[in-house]
Amino acid sequence: MQAQRELKNPYHPDVPLFLILIPFISGFNYYLTYPNIQFNGFLLLTFTIDTVQGYLAWYAVRQFIIYLDKKWPYYRGPLKRILFQALSTTLLGLAVISLLTELVSWIALGKPAPLIFYTRDLFIISIWFFVINGIYIGLHYYYELQDAENKRQEENRIKQEGFPVRFGKKELWLKFDEIPGFYVEGDYAVACHLAGNKYYLDQSLDKVEQQIPPAFFFRLNRQYILHRQFITGFKRAENGKLLVLLQKTELFPSEIPVSRIKAAAFKAWFRPE
Secondary structure, eight states: OOOOOOOSSTTTTHHHHHHHHHHHHHHHHHHHHOSSOOOSHHHHHHHHHHHHHHHHHHHHHHHHHHHHHHHSOTTSOHHHHHHHHHHHHHHHHHHHHHHHHHHHHHHHTSSOOOHHIIIIIHHHHHHHHHHHHHHHHHHHHHHHHHHHHHHHHHHHHHHHOEEEEEETTEEEEEEGGGOOEEEEETTEEEEEOTTSOEEEESSOHHHHHHHSOTTTEEEOSSSEEEEGGGEEEEEEOGGGOEEEEEOSOSSSOSEEEEOHHHHHHHHHHHSOO
């Protein structure tokens, strides 16, 4: 499953995490930078300014990562995406920190930031941006694994369900993985079983389509709905059409056409990214 998480905050709970982490980073940077720290009003003021700058830089980095998720998902080359993200967000974060530091320096002191800010402080800050990237990359793959597990559980649940049919006076329950497909015969829709049995239904193929999981079944045309495991592949035909190739059986023809209009949807369903 490579689709992105459709959430207002795709990295929850990153916001409360960084609301706590950014002040910690500022404090730790002070510990690394200044050998003798005096706790006074000036320290509180500079710490507050640095923390606000950290929040703004983190927010810019966060928004850029979310933008990358939409334009360059991880599955389109995860290593390149990770390397690009780490480098670009670090540069972006450092640029925000540098601009804000220069602005504060000119407002408060009337002169540019000291050279040591660029030779020492920015180097320390850049390491933290790599840490931030690691957190976001870790959150992405954590949620991806979580979504895959949820999908697996949902598929297992669906497999335990099935489709109701009648056979004489009996009400039967066919599991979805035992149904190679459905087709139209005269005025009836017919459900097929792997054992070769056919069950005539008292509903149309349109209504059947609404009751079966689209992850497993695809409506090829007006006459046929096939299960994924029964399809071996497809080949291109004239005018943009497709010929879907099936396992050899007496239940269905060996090839079933798919119209040009449905061809793209079928290919996306048959071989999802």
